[in-house]
Amino acid sequence: MRATCQPAQNNIPTNKISSFSICSFPSYEANAESQYSPHSHPHFQFLWIEKGKGMFYIDTSCVTVAEGTICFVKPGQVHHLVEEDAIQGYSLSFSLEFLYSGETEFSLFYHARHFHVFDSTTLLSNGTNNIVKDIIGKMNNENQKTTIYGEDLLRRYFKIFLLYLFREFECKSNSETAVKPSHLVQRFLQLVDEQFVEKKMVSDYAIQLSVTPNYLNDITKQITGSTAGHHIRQRVLKEIQRKAIYTTSSMKEIAYSLGFIDPAHFSKYFKKITGMNFTEYKSKFLNYSTAKA
Structure with a gap:
């Protein structure tokens, strides 16, 4: 089964949620998220693949998923699954407020640091996958x-779930490099995710972090x-790509939505950034998607 990227008729479907939910998929309830x-x-979301295999599309990337894969989705990322063998699993959707409510040990900074080192997908080790399943x-x-x-109880179970994932990710990260990411850089990446529409200059973030632009670079x-x-430009580009590929918004509409007055x-x-104009880029991507279908 192949996927074809087609622009939505209006805007990208956006699903609203309470502070936490867990549900299995596929689900046949009328109001269930597809x-x-x-x-x-x-909101943030984890997808855990219990059975089956296929492809996970997130923004302009796609990766193979199989039993024991965890997919991590940040707010605003466009994503979906395409099956090769029937996929079953669970989605866990949450807001940061759900974690912080009445608690202090899971601080905002602690979570932001870890959420930014997550890849879009990872294949869990057998031991961690069995624990996650439980x-x-x-x-x-x-x-x-x-x-x-x-x-x-749900909040505490979920925090235990996160701690096992954090440990899995950090073990993999430490095996690849002996240098741990700087807290300053992780905070910078978090601010870019939150403020890139309004702030596109390195100096904007350097001021907030009490460092010079040169040092931050x-x-x-x-x-x-x-x-x-580069990270700021790539974050802006990613949002442009989402709107260009998955919506019918004009260049002017996208420009205004991303804080460009002119x-x-x-x-x-x-x-x-891309080496081509907006019309050429959108036409090239849609033609490529049609050819792959």
Whole structure:
């Protein structure tokens, strides 16, 4: 089965959610969120693949998924699954407020640091996958009850789930490099995700982090291989790509939605990053998608 990227008729479907939910997929409930068509949402989400295999599309990338794969989705990322063998699993959707409610040990900074080192997908080790399966089962059972302390139990199960994932990711990260990411750079990446529409200059973020623009560029390049300015431009480009590929919005509409007052400036900005103008880029991608179908 092949996927064809087609622009939505209006906007990208965006699903709203309470502070936490867990559900199995595929689901046949009328109001259930479909994991098999392109969509985005304003919350974080993990997809755990229990059985089957296929492809996971996220923004302009796609990766293979199979039993034991965890997919991580950040707010606003357009994503969907395409099956090769029937895929079954669970989605866990949450807001940061769900984790922080009445707690102090899971601080905002701690979570932001870890969420930025997550890849879009990872294949869990057998040991971690078995533990994750058990915890997800407990969360799913608790979620179907309406009992006293139910939300507190769900929050604690979910934090245990996160801690196992953090440990898995950090073990893999430490095996690849002995240098841990700088807290400053992780905070910078978080700010870019939150503020890229309004702030596109390195100096905007340097002021908030109490460092000079040159230092922020240097330390970011040292740790990530790219300058702070490059990360800002790539984050803006990613949002442009989402809107160009998955919506019918005009260049002018996209420019205004991303904080560009002058569409001509937006056009120059886009061409400088991609090497082609907006119309050429959109036409090239859609023609490529049609040819692959």
